[in-house]
Amino acid sequence: MNNVIVSGLLLWIAPGAFGPQSALDPAANSARIIAGLMRDFTILLGIIFLIVIGVAVASLMRRHRGIEQEPLERAHLPSPETENRTGRIVGAASVLTTVILLALIAISASAGKAISDRAIPANALTIEVTGNQWWWYVRYLNDDASQIIVTANEIHVPVGRPVMIRGTSQDVIHSFWIPDLSGKRDLIPSRITTEWFQAERPGRFRGQCAEFCGLQHAHMAVWVVAEDEASFEAWRRAQLQDAVEPATPSQQVGQQVFLSTACAMCHSIRGTSAHGQVAPDLTHLASRITIAAGTLPNNRGNLAGWISDPQTIKPGNHMATIPLRSDQLQPLLDYLEILR
Amino acid sequence: MSDTATPPYGLTQESAEADRAALARTWANAKGLLGWLSVTTHQAIGRRYIVTAFVFLLLGGIEALMMRIQLAKPENTFLAPARYNQIFTMHGTTMMFLFAVPVMEGMAVYLVPIMVGTRNVAFPRLNNFGYWMYLFGGIFLYVMALTGAAPDAGWFSYVPLAGPQFSTGKGVDTWAQMITFTEISALCVAVEIIVTVLRMRAPGMSLNRLPLYVWSMLIQAFMVVFAMPAVMIASTVMLLNDRTIGTHFVNPWEGGDPLLYQHVFWFFGHPEVYIIFVPALGFISAILEANSRRSIFGYSAVVLSQVATGFIAFGLWVHHMFATGLPQIGEAYFTAASMMIAVTSGVQIFCWLATMWTGRLRMTAAIHFVFGFIFIFVLGGLTGVMLSSVPLDLQSHDTYFVVAHFHYVLIGGALFPLFGAFHHWFSKITGRMIDEALGKLSFWLLFIGFNVTFFPMHILGLNGMTRRIYTYSADLGWGSANLIATAGAFLIALGGIVFIVNALTSMRGPVNAGEDPWDASTLEWAVPSPPPNYNFVYPPVVSSLTPLWTDPALRTVVTGLRTDRREVLVTGVTEAEPQFRYILPGSSIWPFLAAAGIMIGFCGSVFAFSWYFVASVLGGIGFVGWFWPRRPVEVAP
Amino acid sequence: MTSARTLDVSDLPPYEISNRAPLWWGQLFMAIIEGCLFCMLLAMYFYARLSVDVWPPPGVPPLKTLMPTLALIPLILSAGGSYIASEGAKKANRRLMLQGLCANIALAAVFLILRFIEWRTFNFSWQSDIHGTFVWSILFLHTFDVIADLLMTAVLIVLLAVGRYGPKQRAGVHVDSVLWYFLVLIWFPLYVAIYWGPHLMRAQ
């Protein structure tokens, strides 16, 4: 109910439907608390704004209503009574402002405590996110090494279970931010920063890098899929498997093209000899919603366009342009499409 | 009515006329190009600061329009990513370092000496040197930018992106060295303003009779003195040395820390925005006092609030870094400090509202801009209170909500008062009245254009649009709001053009503004418009807070200052009792030569560290020539 | 002609060489600006020191304290020379001014020589690591300020020797002491931090 008020308040100005990436449409506890706080702040400060503007406009209009004001020409000061009365009003207004601000500090601190790092529950699912220049390296940490999942640019979280994001960066400062789920946290090369949230309803939520990180800062998105426990478990078990073996001859040629050209230099597909760590892990590429860090939806056409000329889609990104003949590209696409 | 028409009591007409002729000769600027380069009168240098800063405002505005065109629709290809990053960095750097601070200094260099009743700033040649350093800095940035070395890491250039490994080429070095130029000029003006206001006031102008605008400039000058060294370290000692001689201030793998750069930069960064904002408070006080026919309500409350703003401004820089995961207790303190500074602004707004309520307002163009200030700045201040709360900042940091906030407080808080000041003091600076109708038209264009541009950005920010992205995909729903913002940006540009046309056409009229068209209260309205180089034939003796209202004829004046050399009166700090006379130097080419020498060295130091020694040697020669004694050396008492 | 209406200041002196002179205030604020610079450097030094476990980093022995401690003596004495010069400036006594300034420049030169000798014993450069960066930056900036001030003092000596000086140049001699006192005073916290810091902080 309350975020309808928030959106109502703000939306009548610019009628934009909530995109998949909006802080006004919370889907997790952190974002919900912050949206509520935003509603309280907006209402309270909006009232103050209207009062101040009302007084300002009234004093401008008062001049026209011809009220006989006190003669100012000689003393340039109103009568002492007016001064004292105005003094009391200004004093009261200042004290009221201070009280309101102290109240705002209090509710802000209480909301902050609820979502702060110290409130991270012990049984949180820990995900390590490492920012690279213009893509996200995601690793699901687990005490049992065989359960560790390595993926990129897409995170699946179970609804109802707390999730902790441990972030760092490999090169410059990035900032991990999913508006629907929680506030942003900078990823800084020499530090590990943490934040947490607990999804409250399933859905697909888009997030974007929020700290300027170079040429393709605009195309560094991450998708978070919140789903119920069962489907999350299914997804997790699928991610643990190695890559599917190529069945048809075209897929086998595709795998050979992948391993013999520059693809294997940077990317890794578990189950094959490609183990490059400097680019996203492609073992389950076909299961992802988007490719190139949220730039293009994941379908064959986009994959072909992206592989043949990445510089046109994301100018300046670090993927090499490899001259592939069509008899190499089609089999490669066939092979990449089976990597569920 | 003042010192031109009837000579002060007891002095004959002829002696006043003789003194004026002698003063005109002594204070005349040297002729020719050499004379133009070596001028040291504060009116000429003040005008140059304002005109140069206005040119940079137009350049920044063009860059803003290019950004808005690129963001008008999703997946737009007007600007490539590399070009867009350069444009938004140049926009931010130009507006903050090359327009906002210098124009406030220019107005101060022009107005403060007249308002405190003296003839020039304390160190005239340092004033000349400061202007040239500022001009050379601006030219250096734009020449390097147009020849391919434009900075592209943002106006605060966070490391490691701006570091040696991830920002190739000379762009970020240019940005770092340009800051050295503009901050040296800011420090020069700040020291001059402090010494002028504290040591060279008219007799009788004790501290509680100082005009509110002069109080604002004094507080701003102190903030500049304490804030600028921090950016000197952040830009030159840390970033430039890291990039050119391989020090490890911010290299995370060698013990350095990127957050150290952020702390040092924002320790300067937040006082910087108050350095831009506090002079605007002075403009508002001056305009309101003249046009509401009464002295500002709560003089001491306004002054104490501005002093408090000056102090608290140094205590809240970490609210720029809430998202970096700092310890909780630190964030709580900075939330409280960031909110408390709203109290000081609130008190001043209440005092101005009380002045407007109990005064009799004249609806001049300047008052329109004051109303625009109140509307836009209060809204920006309230979003600032929202941003100072840690949870809200985590959702809106580095998004278009923040872009909307700081444009509201910077354009609303500094540009609108500045345009109000242009309309208020245009008659004083040029001697001609600016057209009021065109002034009000430019106000309404700017006001409506501003709100149409920047209010939708609040919604865009909350809908997830992050800062500094050169494009966005269509399915995110940001297209319509961005189109509205681009339309508003062109409306602002139109308002700017109307103001320029208004200023230029008004310049062509006859010089008939007279000394005091607004019947205002402070001393700058007691000198002819445009004021001669020596301002007062006989500096006034002040007996009240509003000298021209309580003693219009300024009957008590100071006599005895020699007219055959440039002399001013040095007075006490608190009660301004005359202490001794002080001889000011005339025109001198040496500050220009020193500035040129240092410029050559600093531009070279971007390419090789050894050029700092060239800067030291050439600058040293310039300074030695600067204070080398002229004949006659001995001063007749 | 009633004097109440006009305030005649023609009998006031045309200059004053004391701490009431505007030039003195200008030099004071120059010292405040430099002070902010060095205090910020000091704060950064401690920030870096507390964010690293081992200080100075392995492979770099803590700086030897003998040479800088010796160098303190000429530095403090040079402040004395500067004081004599400023007193001489007030009394317009050329000989006293020349003696003070020459003592100042000589002792400061001794201080610098001791520092350059010490620099040769450093086995790290500003490119080696964070410790080297800070030590070299602080030392270089302080040395650059000291040399700049010495050059100004040298020019004043030349003016006094040539005899081409007036009240403005005497004021120059007087205010020059402000910046020198500052350079001497600011060196103490820097000295303690750089040379004694590693020993003191290792104690915990």
Place this chain on the structure above:
Amino acid sequence: MIVYGGAARESQLQPAGIQTEPHSSNPSEGNAQDVAEGQRLYGEYNCSGCHFNGGGGIGPPLIKTTWTYGGEPENLFDTIVKGRPNGMPAWGAKIPEYQIWQIVTWIRAMNKEEPRSATPERADALQQNSGTIFSTPPQKITP
């Protein structure tokens, strides 16, 4: 003209075949962007795995004056494309040509043969560390 493979050799058999186009010029010469890309690729393609940061280890050092197979850009390009005996693999099929030129430019920058304005003064990496440029930085856990 430097005689290719100037060292005295008994047989005419050139390792890895005769160099075909000896004088193709380096398109990335003096380009700061390409030097930075070359530095990144030098680490990502694990050249530092054998040559370390130019000092040599498993592979020969790359900061030197006497080059066995010639130190000119085209010689370096040819060495990388065709590989050399005793362990240098042939990267011709594995790395696109424009990236090989970038790596060649970085090697020349390590030897101070690129203009100073194009060469970054230092890398964001441990100075003494001879490992890959992307060694994970020392982690400081804040909470």
